Amino acid sequence: MKTNISIMVAGLFSVMLLTTACKKNAPDQWLQDNITVIGKVPVVASFTIQSPATANVTSGTSVPLDLRYWSDDPIDKINLRATVGTGAQQLVSTTAYQKAYSSVSRTDSLILSYPVPSGLATGTAIVLEVEVVNKNTLSKKGSLINLKVK
Known part of the structure; x- marks a missing residue:
């Protein structure tokens, strides 16, 4: 009986010795070892029509647009799509x-x-989207x- 207790x-x-001897990693160590940081995403603060601010445009004219944006990383270009x-x-x-x-x-x-392209019919919808890269x-x-188009 005494030998059974001493064996136990x-x-x-x-x-206990084996479990305390194992090296514990920080909780986020796996994540740090398995990610690559590319950088930060730019921010588009606002994208609006510059004065006169009207969404009704005439075919063949030009619409001024005001873009406000920023980024912690260097910016390459701005794309406008329609x-x-x-x-x-x-x-x-x-x-x-710039x-x-x-x-x-x-x-x-x-x-x-x-x-605005010329020759568009009245009521034609145009959707503009800007992308900061x-x-x-x-x-x-x-x-x-x-x-x-009016």
């Missing part, structure tokens, strides 16, 4: 990044111009602007 105590001591009517989305323009910091809005600002290839699409 020795076995229990061995198990969907006219039921057609496919098309790239309208690509603008290289620093234009506004201390009022605390963002970079960019005035884009969208040339960082040099790390991460991008953020901006809110949509809905225009209607």
